[in-house]
Every structure is written in structure tokens, then in C-alpha cells.
Amino acid sequence: MNDLLRGVPPLLASHLELVVVALVVAFAVSLPLAIAASSRPRLAFAVVTGAGVVQTIPGLALLALMVPILAKSGVLSPFGFPPAVIALTLYAMLPILRNAVTGIRGVDPAATEAARGMGMSPWQVTRLVELPLAAPVIAAGVRTATVWTVGAATLATPVGQPSLGNYIFAGLQTRNFAMLLVGVAAAAGLALVLDAILAGLERALSGRKRSRTFVPVAAFALVVAIVAILPRVTAASGSARASAPARASQGELTRVRLGGKPFTEQYVLVALMRARLEAASVQVDVAQSLGSTVAFDALVHGDIDAYVEYSGTLWTNAMKRPAGVPRWRVLAELDAWLAREHGVRSLGSLGFENAYALAVRRATADKLGLHTLADLARVAPTLSMGADYEFFGRAEWSAVERAYGLRFARKTSFDPALLYEAVVRGEVDVISAFSSDGRIAADDLVVLDDPAGALPAYDAMIVLGPRAANDRRVACALGDLHVPVERMRRANAMVDRDHATPAEAAAWLLAGMPAADCSTLQR
Amino acid sequence: MIELRAVSKRYGDFHAVKDVTLEVARGELLAIVGASGSGKTTLLKMVNRLVEPDAGEVRLDGKDVREGPAVDLRRTIGYVIQHVGLLPHLTVEDNVAMVPRLLAWPEERTRARVVELLELVGLPAATYRDRFPDELSGGQRQRVGLARALAAKPRALLLDEPLGALDPIIRATLQRELRKIHDDLALTTMMVTHDLIEALTLADRVAVMLHGELRQVATPHELVTSPADDWVAELVEMARRQGASLRALEERA
Numbered sequence: 124m125n126d127l128l129r130g131v132p133p134l135l136a137s138h139l140e141l142v143v144v145a146l147v148v149a150f151a152v153s154l155p156l157a158i159a160a161s162s163r164p165r166l167a168f169a170v171v172t173g174a175g176v177v178q179t180i181p182g183l184a185l186l187a188l189m190v191p192i193l194a195k196s197g198v199l200s201p202f203g204f205p206p207a208v209i210a211l212t213l214y215a216m217l218p219i220l221r222n223a224v225t226g227i228r229g230v231d232p233a234a235t236e237a238a239r240g241m242g243m244s245p246w247q248v249t250r251l252v253e254l255p256l257a258a259p260v261i262a263a264g265v266r267t268a269t270v271w272t273v274g275a276a277t278l279a280t281p282v283g284q285p286s287l288g289n290y291i292f293a294g295l296q297t298r299n300f301a302m303l304l305v306g307v308a309a310a311a312g313l314a315l316v317l318d319a320i321l322a323g324l325e326r327a328l329s330g331r332k333r334s335r336t337f338v339p340v341a342a343f344a345l346v347v348a349i350v351a352i353l354p355r356v357t358a359a360s361g362s363a364r365a366s367a368p369a370r371a372s373q374g375e376l377t378r379v380r381l382g383g384k385p386f387t388e389q390y391v392l393v394a395l396m397r398a399r400l401e402a403a404s405v406q407v408d409v410a411q412s413l414g415s416t417v418a419f420d421a422l423v424h425g426d427i428d429a430y431v432e433y434s435g436t437l438w439t440n441a442m443k444r445p446a447g448v449p450r451w452r453v454l455a456e457l458d459a460w461l462a463r464e465h466g467v468r469s470l471g472s473l474g475f476e477n478a479y480a481l482a483v484r485r486a487t488a489d490k491l492g493l494h495t496l497a498d499l500a501r502v503a504p505t506l507s508m509g510a511d512y513e514f515f516g517r518a519e520w521s522a523v524e525r526a527y528g529l530r531f532a533r534k535t536s537f538d539p540a541l542l543y544e545a546v547v548r549g550e551v552d553v554i555s556a557f558s559s560d561g562r563i564a565a566d567d568l569v570v571l572d573d574p575a576g577a578l579p580a581y582d583a584m585i586v587l588g589p590r591a592a593n594d595r596r597v598a599c600a601l602g603d604l605h606v607p608v609e610r611m612r613r614a615n616a617m618v619d620r621d622h623a624t625p626a627e628a629a630a631w632l633l634a635g636m637p638a639a640d641c642s643t644l645q646r
Numbered sequence: 647m648i649e650l651r652a653v654s655k656r657y658g659d660f661h662a663v664k665d666v667t668l669e670v671a672r673g674e675l676l677a678i679v680g681a682s683g684s685g686k687t688t689l690l691k692m693v694n695r696l697v698e699p700d701a702g703e704v705r706l707d708g709k710d711v712r713e714g715p716a717v718d719l720r721r722t723i724g725y726v727i728q729h730v731g732l733l734p735h736l737t738v739e740d741n742v743a744m745v746p747r748l749l750a751w752p753e754e755r756t757r758a759r760v761v762e763l764l765e766l767v768g769l770p771a772a773t774y775r776d777r778f779p780d781e782l783s784g785g786q787r788q789r790v791g792l793a794r795a796l797a798a799k800p801r802a803l804l805l806d807e808p809l810g811a812l813d814p815i816i817r818a819t820l821q822r823e824l825r826k827i828h829d830d831l832a833l834t835t836m837m838v839t840h841d842l843i844e845a846l847t848l849a850d851r852v853a854v855m856l857h858g859e860l861r862q863v864a865t866p867h868e869l870v871t872s873p874a875d876d877w878v879a880e881l882v883e884m885a886r887r888q889g890a891s892l893r894a895l896e897e898r899a
Contacts, residue, residue, distance in 0.1 A: 237731025240696055240804075241745050241794070242721035255735050 126624075127302060130290070131309055133354040138286040139313065139347065141204070141276045145211035146269060153216050154261070157223030158249055167224050174217035182275040186210040186282050190417055194424075202417065202426035203410070207279035207286075214275050215268040222264025226257030259329035266321040273314040277306065281385065281414040283421055287313070292385045292412035295540050297618050297625060316346060378406045379597060382427035385412040386539055387618050387625070388477060388559060388583075388611065392431045394629035396585070396601055403600040403641035415513060416440070423465045428591040429601065433477055435579035437461070439518040446522045450580040461586065468592035470585040470601055475559055475608035478581035479519050480570045481508075482556035484546060488569040495572040499553065500527040507533035509542055509551035519578055520555075526577035543568075559583075559608055561616025583611075599641035606632060647672045648693055648802055648836060653702030655688055662688040663699070664858040670802075675828050675835040677849035679842050679881075685858040686838045690804050693836065694723045707801060721745055724795030724833075728807035730787050732779040738764070738790050739775040745798040763793040766827060785816040792824070796831070803828070805837040809844070821848055842885045846870065854878050 160167035177185070189206030199205040230253050238252045254261075277288030290306025293299070323339035379400055383393040390411065397407045410427055419441060421427045434453050438444050442460055454472060461467040483493055491502050499506075508531040514520050515534060523529060531553070537545055543562045546554040556563055556570065558581070563570060585604065591597045606614075614628040623631075648670040655663040663685040670676045678686040691697040692704050695716040704711045711719055732741050739760050746756040761771040767789040779787055788808060795803060808824070809817045825848055828835050839845050845852045846866040853863045854874075862874035870886075873879035 231729075231731070231734075233727060233729035233731035234733055235731075236696075237725070237727055237791075238733070238744075240694060240720060240725035240727070240731075242717050242719070242748055244717050247748070252733060256733075 127305055131287075131305065132350075134285055134287050134289055135309055135313065136350050136354045137284070138273075138276055138279075138288075138310070139350045141207055141211060141279055141284060141286060142269070142272050142313075142317075143347065145208050145215055145272055145276070146265065148208070148212045149215035149219055149268060150265060152212070153219040154223055157220050157227060158253075160220075161224050161227035161253070171217075171221055171224060174213075174220050177213045178217045182210075182214065182278045183281070185214065186278050187414055187417070190282055190414070190420060194420055200424065200426060202421045202424060203283040206282045207276070207284035211272050211275055211279070215272045218264045218267035218271065219261070220264075222267070223257065223261045226260030226264075227253050229260065230256045259325055262321065262325040262328050266318060266325060269317050269321055270314050273310055273317060277310055280412045282417055283382070283410045283413055283426060285410070289411055293390060293625075295538065296385050296412070297387050297390055298540060299618075299622065299624070317343075320346065378408060379428045379591060379594075380408040380410060380426070382413050382418050382421055382430035383409065383411045384415055384418055384430075386557075387561075387615050388557070389431060390625035391611075391614050391618060391628045391632070392473075392583070394625040395604065395606075395632055396429065396431075398626075398629055398633055399600045399604065399639070400597065402638070403596050405596060405600065422467060422586060422588040425588055425590055428588045429585060429597070431473065431583050432586050433581040433583055434472075435478065435519070435581040438579055443518075446519065446579040447576050448579070450582070453580055454582060454584075466589040466592060468587040468598075470587065470598070470604075472582040472584050474605045475583055475611045476581050477557050477559040477583055477611075479514065479578050480556050480558045480573075481523070481553055482546070482563060482568040482570050483553050484549075485567050485569050487552055488571075493569070493571060495574050496523065496527045496529070496577070497574060499571055500529050503529050503531050503553075506531055506552040507535065507550075508553040508555075509535045509537050509545045510555035511539040511542060512536050514555040522577045523573075526575045559611045559615065561612045561614070561619055564612060565616050565620050596641050599639055603637075603639050605636065610635065647705075647707055648834060649705040650689065650692065651703050651705070653689070653692055653699040653704060655685075655692070655697060655699050661685075661858045663692075665702070666855075666858075666860045667702075668853060668860060668863060670834055670836050672834050673832050674850045675825070675833075675837065675848065676851050676853060677837045677839055677845035678853045678855060679839055679845045680855035681840065683857075684855040686855050687806055688858075689855070690806055690836060690838050693802065693804055694720045694725055696720075721749055721798060722801050724800035724803040726788075726791050726795045726803070726805045726808045728810040730779075730791040732787055732790060732794070734779050736778075737775065738769070738777050738779070738782070739771075741779070741790060742794045742797050744794060749798055751798075759797060760793075763796055764790075766796070767793045768823065769793070783816075785812055785820060788812060788820065792827070796827075801834070803833045803835040805835065807838055807840070810839070810841075817844075824848070842881060843888075846885070854881065 156170050160170050180188070186207060189210045190201045193199050193201035193206050193209075234252055234256065235248055238248045243251065276286050277291050279286040280288035280292050287306045287310045290302050290309070294301070294303030294306060320339045320342045323342065324336060327335040327339060381393050381396055383389040393409055393411065397409065400407050410421070413421060415436070418427070418430050419432065419437070422430060434457055437457055438453050439446070442457070458469045461469055481496060481499065487493065491498075493499055510520070515536065535551060542554050543566055545551050546568065547566050556568065558570065562568070585601050587597065610632060614632050617623040617628045617631065618625055650666055650668045653663060653666050654661070666689060678689060680686045688697050692699050693706065693711065695711055706723070742760045742763055743756045746759060760775070764771040764774060769786060769789055774786070779790070782790065792808070809820055812820065821844060827833070837849065846869070849866065851863060851865055852869050854861045854869070856877055862869060862878050864874070869878070870882055873882050
């Protein structure tokens with residue numbers, strides 16, 4: 124339990140940093156807009172509607188959308204803090220804008236007329252009359268925005284910005300509900316504390332003694348100070364705070380930043396790579412729970428230095444090549460393409476595949492006589508299928524759909540963590556599974572054969588970004604890792620079914636491998 | 647001295663003010679009466695440029711009010727409106743000190759002036775200085791509004807239905823005090839009211855407006871004894887009937 128809580132202070136600090144920066148920027152942008160809009164009904168309609176439209180975009184989508192937009196713009200890094208803070212700023216603007224416009228418009232016209240009649244300039248009327256009188260309403264808007272932003276900031280994890288979402292994503296994906304609860308409780312606690320402080324500010328602003336605003340402001344400063352100092356105090360005993368990789372002088376990597384996608388196998392493999400690198404005296408940072416397309420972009424841009432990718436994903440999504448190419452050619456062409464196009468080094472197959480596969484309950488397979496995808500196509504119109512968020516949008520699905528003429532009665536997307544439970548409980552008949560998943564055996568599912576070879580090979584492989592590609596010690600530490608598929612399945616099942624931590628599963632994997640001695644290697 | 651020369655104002659098809667010429671002499675208290683929509687408030691607001699006339703010109707002490715920024719002009723003219731418009735988040739002192747502070751008077755002078763003015767309007771500074779507007783009665787608020795309008799020693803005072811929202815007894819008291827302050831400070835005052843009796847008892851001269859036109863400008867005595875047209879006559883007759891019915895009640899008793 125202590126291990127579980129040790130990660131909270133640094134994540135809380137970066138979560139709060141994200142929230143505070145987003146709110147400050149949102150406030151700084153919204154207030155002038157609201158002032159301009161309060162006397163121009165058409166502008167008011169335009170900005171409030173615009174902010175409302177942004178608000179209807181789901182938080183996760185808005186964050187993910189920022190990555191390609193920033194990558195195209197080329198000004199800011201499309202990874203980590205910038206996309207997260209921009210998305211959250213947009214998200215926080217609506218309540219602040221709406222309340223500021225309402226508050227300014229609600230000021231007693233007698234007060235503004237008297238103020239103008241006495242000789243206040245328009246700006247003085249705004250500053251000395253409208254803003255002070257609208258302040259309680261504006262503060263209420265900031266309060267709403269704060270609570271929303273604290274919640275939405277947990278979604279910054281998949282774009283590579285550490286937040287309390289790290290606990291929530293990892294907890295959900297590895298079925299570690301204690302971890303999930305820690306993340307949720309910490310975020311809720313932060314939201315409550317900030318809300319209470321802002322409620323105090325709102326009260327002080329609606330009262331007469333403006334000097335009382337000192338108390339909530341001081342309380343806020345105190346919270347920020349505690350959260351900022353806490354990770355430094357606990358860092359001595361715990362893991363280092365995730366920060367941007369140290370940009371050391373050329374060819375000398377003092378710190379390596381590992382990336383990982385949000386599912387069990389990736390958490391285990393990150394722990395595995397971390398253990399190997401640390402044994403070779405390389406310091407490690409981790410950016411966990413990255414969105415699937417975010418990870419490759421982050422590697423190419425140098426925001427992370429290494430992660431485990433699957434050959435089929437790059438083959439279809441990055442190279443845009445069709446399925447049906449033999450596995451050895453996929454690997455060879457992929458290695459060459461990565462090196463040539465992106466300066467990315469592949470360390471070759473880890474020794475197992477984690478391919479997309481369609482799986483059914485054994486009872487279903489027996490009853491309907493299902494062995495292959497061709498068998499499935501016959502009865503598909505009476506069946507329902509569940510898949511992870513990505514699958515129905517991926518090239519692999521179109522390939523399978525086309526190759527076998529699959530038409531299901533119903534198709535549903537699930538969080539990958541819930542997919543297996545859905546098929547076991549009979550919510551759906553067929554799911555998209557991963558061939559290395561420990562739950563295939565644990566849940567007694569049948570993987571259907573793909574005689575047409577429509578699904579490409581998915582060899583797990585460690586890829587090194589341009590910075591790490593030439594580092595001998597990193598290559599030595601990670602280069603000879605070998606994980607047969609049975610062992611990967613077992614490691615996955617240890618986490619998913621037996622509630623081991625990813626680090627424990629990684630230690631079990633390492634125990635069966637010869638140790639490489641890389642610490643003395645020159646770089 | 648306030649001079650309005652052939653001023654007009656239109657809002658679309660609506661003629662708020664039609665070709666009005668009017669003078670308020672130095673030290674004079676002129677009341678403008680008329681029904682709502684007669685253009686009396688529009689006329690008043692032309693003096694401090696809250697309304698800019700479409701035609702004609704307005705002069706204050708011989709100078710066209712359009713010379714120089716409107717904001718500077720307004721700081722030299724006291725302005726009181728029916729709903730007072732005290733700033734609810736500021737104390738009585740800060741409300742009264744508003745214009746002197748806009749004019750960047752030394753703080754000491756401002757504070758002394760606030761004390762002086764609060765005494766003038768009958769609200770001892772020691773008791774009322776630190777109160778907030780919502781701790782005052784309607785009459786007290788209007789007194790603070792008047793003190794605020796007078797704070798920076800204005801050249802002219804514009805009153806727009808200043809006593810309209812008050813009950814009759816407080817209203818009568820304030821009418822007397824208003825006249826006294828006007829005389830003591832030798833102000834040049836233009837006051838809008840819809841109450842003819844108030845205009846007749848308070849003002850040096852009364853201007854009667856109807857549908858944006860000026861029907862008569864006269865002393866109270868002239869207005870009552872020789873109304874310029876039937877409409878003014880009817881207005882006077884109405885006030886007279888009110889007085890008569892009151893007397894009739896007394897005689898019956």
C-alpha cells in the first residue's frame with residue numbers, strides 16, 4: 124500500500140500544475156473576451172456558442188485531437204504538457220466566459236449610468252463598477268471551471284502528461300482497483316479542496332469587506348506550496364518525479380524515458396525494460412498509458428526514447444501497407460523503413476506476437492461449430508461483436524471484414540479492460556482479443572483461425588528513438604530480451620487474474636532470462 | 647450658464663427633442679416638467695453629453711460642450727438620477743469621493759471635502775462615512791447621491807427626477823434642503839420632474855415640454871396666471887383641482 128501511495132505526490136504536483144496553468148490561461152483569455160462581448164450581443168453569442176461547442180467534444184477526444192494539431196503546427200511539442208494544457212484551457216473557458224458575460228450584463232444599469240454621468244471613462248466603468256459588481260458571479264464560473272478541469276486533467280495521461288490519471292488508467296487496465304481508487308480519491312480530494320477555497324473567495328467577493336479575500340488566496344498559495352514541496356520531500360525515499368528527459372550533451376544519455384500504452388502487457392514490459400536499464404546504471408523516467416498513435420509520434424519527436432511497438436500496427440498505420448505479407452518480410456522492411464524515415468532503431472522481435480484475433484466462448488464455438496473466421500462468417504448475422512475502442516476503425520478490421528464477408532447483428536466498443544468480462548458474461552458473442560493475453564486461457568476462450576491471412580503479424584519489438592538508437596548501453600540492456608509467448612501470457616495473467624503488480628510480473632520474466640552485464644560498457 | 651440652442655434628437659422615427667432653445671442663467675434653478683416620453687430627460691442629458699444632439703449646440707459658461715473630451719466635461723457637472731446609482735460595493739465615503747479621486751485631488755483634500763459635504767446633506771460623517779448603501783434609507787441614499795454630485799465643486803448641477811422615488815414627507819423635506827443648498831452654493835441647476843407642484847414651488851423658472859417640444863418657459867407665477875396654450879392651461883388646471891379638492895375636504899370638516 125505504501126508503494127502505491129508513494130507515487131501520489133509527484134503526480135498530484137503535475138496534476139495541479141496542469142490545472143492551475145490551464146485555469147490561469149483560460150481566465151486571462153476569457154475575461155477580456157467577456158468584457159468585449161458584454162456590450163456586443165452578437166459577439167457574446169458567438170464566443171459563448173463557440174466555447175459551448177468545444178465543451179461538447181468529449182474530454183479524451185479533445186486532448187487526443189491536440190496531438191496531431193500541434194504536430195502539424197510544429198511550434199510546440201505535440202507531447203505532454205502543451206497539448207494537455209491547451210485542451211484543458213479550451214475546456215475551462217465556457218463556464219468562465221458564460222458567467223463573466225452574465226455577471227457584467229447583470230450589473231445595475233443605474234450604477235453604470237451614474238458612473239458614466241460622473242465622468243468615468245468606459246474603461247473606468249468596466250474596472251471600477253462592472254468588474255467589482257460582477258466579481259461574485261465570475262468567481263462562481265471559475266469555481267465550476269476548476270472542478271471540471273481537475274476531473275478532465277486525469278485524461279492528460281494518454282497524451283504523455285503525468286497526472287492523477289496515471290493511477291486511473293493503469294488501475295483500470297491492470298484491474299488494480301486499489302490503484303484506481305487512489306487516483307480517483309486524490310483527484311476528488313484536490314477538486315474538493317480547490318472548490319472549498321474558491322467558495323471562500325466567492326463569499327468574500329460578494330461580501331463588503333474585500334480584504335477577506337486574503338484568506339482564500341492565502342489558503343490557495345498554501346495548497347500550491349504544499350503540493351509543490353511534497354514530491355521533493357518524498358523523492359528521497361521514492362521514485363523520481365517524471366520529468367522531461369535530460370537533454371545531455373550528444374551521445375551521452377544519462378536518463379532514458381520509456382513510453383507505454385495503456386494495457387497490461389505494456390505495463391509489464393515497461394517494468395521489464397526499466398529493471399534492465401536500471402541494472403545497467405541508466406536512470407529511467409516513464410510516460411505510461413500513452414494513446415496508441417501518441418506513442419510513435421512521441422518517439423519520433425524525442426519525447427520518449429523507447430517503447431514496445433507491434434509490427435502490424437506500424438505496418439498498417441504508419442507505413443500504410445496492406446496485410447498478407449509474410450512475417451519475415453514485414454519485420455525486415457519495417458526495420459529498414461524506421462531507420463530510413465525516422466532514425467528509429469528496432470531491436471527486433473521480442474519473441475512473441477500479440478496479434479489481433481477474434482475469440483469466442485468455448486460453449487459458443489462448440490455449439491456453432493466454429494473453428495475459423497470462415498465458419499464465423501456463416502453465423503455472424505445472428506451474433507454480436509465487441510471490440511476495443513480502436514479496432515472497428517483500424518485497417519485490420521476492414522481487411523477481415525472484406526476477406527470473410529463478416530456482418531454482425533450488433534457491434535459494440537468497450538474499454539479493453541472490460542472486453543473479456545463482456546464475452547464471458549454473454550453480453551457479446553465475439554470479441555477482438557490479443558493473442559498474448561493471459562485471459563484467453565484463463566477465461567477458456569477459443570481463438571478462431573485466420574486461414575486467409577487477413578490479420579497481419581504483430582511481433583512485439585522494442586523501438587529506440589533517435590537519441591537512444593546509438594547508445595550502446597541502452598542497446599546492450601534491452602537488446603537481448605527474449606520473451607516467449609507462453610511466458611508473456613503468464614505474466615499478463617499474473618497481473619490481470621492474480622493481482623500481481625506489473626513490476627512483480629516483470630521480475631518473474633527476468634528471473635528466467637540470463638542477465639546482461641552492460642554497466643561497464645563505454646557509451 | 648447653460649445654453650441650449652435649437653437642439654434636436656431623433657431615435658429612428660421618434661423625435662425625442664424638437665428644436666428646443668433654452669437658457670439657465672447663472673445661479674438659477676430651472677425645472678423641466680412633462681409626461682414621460684416628452685423628451686425632458688433627453689434634453690437634460692445633452693448638457694453632460696450622455697446624449698449628443700443631432701442638431702443645434704449646447705454651451706456651458708459660453709463654451710461649446712463638444713470642445714474637449716466628454717469625460718472631462720462630466721467631471722465638472724454634478725449629476726443625480728432617480729435610482730441614485732450608488733456603487734453598492736463602496737462605502738458612503740468612497741462613493742462621495744469618486745469624482746475628486748477621478749480628478750486626482752490630494753487625498754487629504756478629498757477626505758475633508760467628504761466630511762464637509764456629508765454635513766451639508768445632513769448625514770454626519772462620523773456616523774455615515776463607513777456605511778454601505780444598503781444600510782441607508784431611500785432618502786439617505788439620495789442625500790449621498792447629491793453629496794457625490796457636489797463633491798468636485800461642479801459648475802452646474804443636473805437632477806433627473808432626484809426625489810421621484812421617495813415618500814411625500816421625506817420628499818418635502820428634501821425639496822426644501824435642495825433649494826437651500828442651491829442658494830448657499832450659488833449653483834446653476836437644471837432639474838427634470840414630472841411633478842408640476844414640485845416644479846412650481848422649487849424652481850425660479852419652469853419649462854414645460856410635450857412630445858419633444860418646448861411649450862412654455864416662465865416663472866411659476868406667469869405659468870399659473872398666463873399659460874401659453876391650452877395644454878399648459880390644462881396641466882395647471884389639474885394641479886389647481888388637486889389643491890381645491892383638498893380644501894373642499896377641510897371645509898366639509
